[in-house]
Amino acid sequence: MTEPVLAIRGLQVRFRTGDGILQAVKGVDIDINAGETVAIVGESGSGKSQTMMSVMGLLASNGWAEGSVKYRGQELVGLSPEKLNNYRGSKLTMIFQEPMTSLDPLYRIGDQLALPLTTHGGLSKTKARERAIELLELVRIPDPKRRIDSYPHELSGGQRQRVMIAMALANNPDVLIADEPTTALDVTVQARILELLSDLQKRLGMSIVFITHDLGVVRRFATRTYVMKSGQVVESGETSALFASPKHPYTKMLIDAEPRGRKEPAPAGAPMVLDAKNIEVNFATKSGWFGKTSHVLRAVDNVSLSVRAGETIGVVGESGSGKSTLGRAVLRLLPASGTVRFEDRALMPLDRAGMRPLRRHLQLVFQDPFGSLSPRMTAGEIVTEGLLVHEPRMSRKERDRRAAQAFEEVRLEPAWRNRFPHEFSGGQRQRIAIARAMILHPKLVVLDEPTSALDRSVQKEIVDLLRDLQKTHGLAYVFISHDLAVVRALSDEIMVMKSGKVVERGTAQDIFERPKEDYTRDLIAAAFLNQQEPDATPLAS
Amino acid sequence: MLSYILRRLLSAIPTLLLIVTIAFFLIRLAPGGPFDLERPLEAKVMENLNKIYQLDKPLIEQYWLYLSAVVRGDFGPSFILRDFTVGELFARGLPVSMTLGGLALSFAILVGGTLGAVAALRQNSLIDYVVTGMGALGLTIPNFVVAPVLQIVLGLALAWLPIAGWNGGAPLNLVMPVIVLALPQIAVVARMTRAAMIENLRSNHIRTLRSLGLPSLTIVVHALRGAALPVISYLGPAAAALLTGSVVVETIFGLPGIGRYFVEGALNRDYTLVMGTVVVVAVFVLLFNLVVDILYAIIDPRIRYD
Numbered sequence: 001m002t003e004p005v006l007a008i009r010g011l012q013v014r015f016r017t018g019d020g021i022l023q024a025v026k027g028v029d030i031d032i033n034a035g036e037t038v039a040i041v042g043e044s045g046s047g048k049s050q051t052m053m054s055v056m057g058l059l060a061s062n063g064w065a066e067g068s069v070k071y072r073g074q075e076l077v078g079l080s081p082e083k084l085n086n087y088r089g090s091k092l093t094m095i096f097q098e099p100m101t102s103l104d105p106l107y108r109i110g111d112q113l114a115l116p117l118t119t120h121g122g123l124s125k126t127k128a129r130e131r132a133i134e135l136l137e138l139v140r141i142p143d144p145k146r147r148i149d150s151y152p153h154e155l156s157g158g159q160r161q162r163v164m165i166a167m168a169l170a171n172n173p174d175v176l177i178a179d180e181p182t183t184a185l186d187v188t189v190q191a192r193i194l195e196l197l198s199d200l201q202k203r204l205g206m207s208i209v210f211i212t213h214d215l216g217v218v219r220r221f222a223t224r225t226y227v228m229k230s231g232q233v234v235e236s237g238e239t240s241a242l243f244a245s246p247k248h249p250y251t252k253m254l255i256d257a258e259p260r261g262r263k264e265p266a267p268a269g270a271p272m273v274l275d276a277k278n279i280e281v282n283f284a285t286k287s288g289w290f291g292k293t294s295h296v297l298r299a300v301d302n303v304s305l306s307v308r309a310g311e312t313i314g315v316v317g318e319s320g321s322g323k324s325t326l327g328r329a330v331l332r333l334l335p336a337s338g339t340v341r342f343e344d345r346a347l348m349p350l351d352r353a354g355m356r357p358l359r360r361h362l363q364l365v366f367q368d369p370f371g372s373l374s375p376r377m378t379a380g381e382i383v384t385e386g387l388l389v390h391e392p393r394m395s396r397k398e399r400d401r402r403a404a405q406a407f408e409e410v411r412l413e414p415a416w417r418n419r420f421p422h423e424f425s426g427g428q429r430q431r432i433a434i435a436r437a438m439i440l441h442p443k444l445v446v447l448d449e450p451t452s453a454l455d456r457s458v459q460k461e462i463v464d465l466l467r468d469l470q471k472t473h474g475l476a477y478v479f480i481s482h483d484l485a486v487v488r489a490l491s492d493e494i495m496v497m498k499s500g501k502v503v504e505r506g507t508a509q510d511i512f513e514r515p516k517e518d519y520t521r522d523l524i525a526a527a528f529l530n531q532q533e534p535d536a537t538p539l540a541s
Numbered sequence: 542m543l544s545y546i547l548r549r550l551l552s553a554i555p556t557l558l559l560i561v562t563i564a565f566f567l568i569r570l571a572p573g574g575p576f577d578l579e580r581p582l583e584a585k586v587m588e589n590l591n592k593i594y595q596l597d598k599p600l601i602e603q604y605w606l607y608l609s610a611v612v613r614g615d616f617g618p619s620f621i622l623r624d625f626t627v628g629e630l631f632a633r634g635l636p637v638s639m640t641l642g643g644l645a646l647s648f649a650i651l652v653g654g655t656l657g658a659v660a661a662l663r664q665n666s667l668i669d670y671v672v673t674g675m676g677a678l679g680l681t682i683p684n685f686v687v688a689p690v691l692q693i694v695l696g697l698a699l700a701w702l703p704i705a706g707w708n709g710g711a712p713l714n715l716v717m718p719v720i721v722l723a724l725p726q727i728a729v730v731a732r733m734t735r736a737a738m739i740e741n742l743r744s745n746h747i748r749t750l751r752s753l754g755l756p757s758l759t760i761v762v763h764a765l766r767g768a769a770l771p772v773i774s775y776l777g778p779a780a781a782a783l784l785t786g787s788v789v790v791e792t793i794f795g796l797p798g799i800g801r802y803f804v805e806g807a808l809n810r811d812y813t814l815v816m817g818t819v820v821v822v823a824v825f826v827l828l829f830n831l832v833v834d835i836l837y838a839i840i841d842p843r844i845r846y847d
Contacts, residue, residue: 056752060743098745106767168753
């Protein structure tokens with residue numbers, strides 16, 4: 001067997017933190033051979049990113065690596081940044097999870113692309129510019145001659161990731177490390193970026209290391225896979241063999257964690273909870289001294305939505321499709337036109353004070369479990385805050401009892417209600433956010449991407465929890481998500497939104513098995529990267 | 542951009558008018574007048590003085606007269622410093638204050654910016670602690686303490702520099718006042734640059750540059766440009782304050798700047814002098830806020846005013 005391009009042996013990464021020394025990577029062996037695609041899979045905190053960050057010498061200043069990383073026989077661990085600069089950016093390159101912030105917002109992309117070319121390739125400024133245009137063409141940025149003078153904020157997330165790829169490929173590297181390169185992007189964009197990467201690999205022949213939690217990507221692109229947990233490689237091997245017969249319980253759990261199961265249909269004749277008709281939301285951009293409306297963006301365009309007790313409507317679409325705006329509009333959190341009826345009351349004529357008593361029945365859970373909980377209140381205070389408004393006469397003792405009850409309901413230890421949000425994991429925080437909604441015994445909950453920020457295995461638990469709560473309390477859900485796998489597992493009916501309009505709607509089964517619109521088909525095709533292949537284990541629960 | 546600047550300049554006119562109006566009536570609310578001396582003047586003399594300076598007219602008419610004069614660029618005569626118009630006083634004093642302030646400002650940006658950047662690049666090292674420590678000192682020790690200490694050490698004990706005086710703006714005379722003016726600004730600029738640099742060095746786009754194996758100089762340049770934004774927004778108002786002179790520094794070093802006019806004018810009810818100072822300071826503040834906004838747009842392409 002030929003010598004691997006990159007050989008990692010006994011790599012350990014430690015961080016000096018306020019609570020002492022934290023070992024993030026505990027002795028990892030990984031080989032990357034020339035021209036192959038290797039995936040490193042694991043959930044957040046498994047040390048998969050830190051392993052590769054230490055290869056690139058990009059650990060945070062309080063972290064350090066021990067062990068050995070050899071690039072074609074050259075030891076990289078312990079090299080000074082100056083010496084390391086002979087390899088990174090030319091032989092070893094990396095693209096990151098955050099395309100929106102990985103480019104310097106103050107410089108034109110042409111100037112940023114030219115940096116690795118002039119530094120490592122020794123090209124002159126004009127030559128570097130020519131080559132930069134070629135590179136933009138290579139990563140299929142339309143109109144590269146004009147785009148080269150754009151600033152990053154003038155490009156979309158997908159285009160920015162393409163520019164990052166172009167920068168990484170500028171000097172024909174041997175190894176491209178891609179750290180969750182598509183996680184922050186819409187599904188259809190994800191698919192295109194992944195296709196681009198695999199196509200470029202065929203043409204340029206570099207090795208690719210995918211760091212990912214997305215098993216769909218692994219299955220489709222990686223020849224070999226390493227599974228990491230708590231800083232160690234727990235299992236590795238040929239991808240197909242690994243998926244066919246996973247040995248380690250953690251690998252089994254990961255593969256099992258893909259959301260599955262379907263929702264049982266809501267009982268027939270259940271009462272209508274929310275009925276919204278012809279919802280329209282406009283955002284106007286104002287300019288000039290007198291605030292003349294210069295541009296009107298129709299975020300939601302004539303959308304109707306109704307949901308019965310015990311029923312879930314899935315709202316699917318990519319970012320900017322208006323799905324979150326729709327969720328807020330039906331709760332009257334945004335100025336909108338149209339009619340909204342909650343049970344037997346019309347909501348549109350009500351003012352803020354008129355809405356207030358109804359709010360307890362209409363709850364909202366947000367995507368970001370970190371930003372949506374006040375860091376200065378205990379979990380118990382956060383959960384019971386709604387009771388202060390809706391049941392002001394309730395005694396402190398009774399409130400506390402209700403908090404404990406709500407914690408139990410979302411399967412959190414009731415004794416934890418005196419802790420602060422930062423003491424909880426992402427999944428636990430999302431449970432707190434759900435408890436905050438549930439404590440008021442709502443009738444309708446709008447769930448705005450409640451699982452997107454979570455690991456797959458945690459997602460599965462939250463999906464199960466939501467399903468159980470719905471069954472017990474006969475809740476109506478409006479479930480907003482770009483993740484079709486989760487939507488399918490939870491919804492009775494699905495609306496597919498694009499540019500503020502509903503392009504297709506139908507039962508979950510119809511949408512997935514007989515999609516009518518191209519856009520829906522695209523979404524499903526792209527999302528199936530995250531799914532079992534059709535011939536893998538059957539999905540039915 | 543040009544139309545934006547024009548719009549901003551035009552919108553400064555109502556702001557200025559408002560400031561002038563408020564200041565005009567506020568100073569008149571203060572008891573006493575410019576000619577109230579310890580020994581009262583004869584009634585006839587007082588009457589004549591008031592007539593000459595048009596103080597006998599109704600307040601609203603005086604306000605109108607003042608406004609129309611200011612529009613013509615005439616700030617009126619000073620009541621106390623006879624023989625001088627307010628315009629003449631500023632023509633003499635403003636260059637002095639602006640020289641001192643401008644030098645102090647440049648000094649603060651250069652020294653403070655460098656110290657802050659170095660401290661950020663060597664975070665938690667000895668030099669970082671020295672810079673942050675000195676920063677705290679520079680902020681907490683008031684200038685009326687620093688100035689006499691410098692005068693005693695550099696002026697008297699070592700006799701390297703003249704103790705006070707303007708001397709036609711001779712470089713040696715400028716050293717001490719500029720240092721005293723600059724010290725607290727150096728401290729603030731160093732602290733702000735350090736904080737902004739640290740934040741920038743941790744950002745994702747700097748990580749990208751590192752991953753591309755670029756030399757540290759490139760990385761520093763990129764981080765500095767990003768770090769400049771918050772510092773600039775502080776420097777705008779700070780520049781306006783520095784360039785319009787400092788009462789304490791100009792008094793201690795006996796410099797003929799405009800800093801003391803505000804205090805002297807107010808204490809002596811020299812209405813025109815106070816008003817003139819108000820207008821000058823207001824114009825500087827408005828102007829430098831505009832400069833900050835323009836610099837912002839130049840540095841950060843995401844900011845567009847059109």
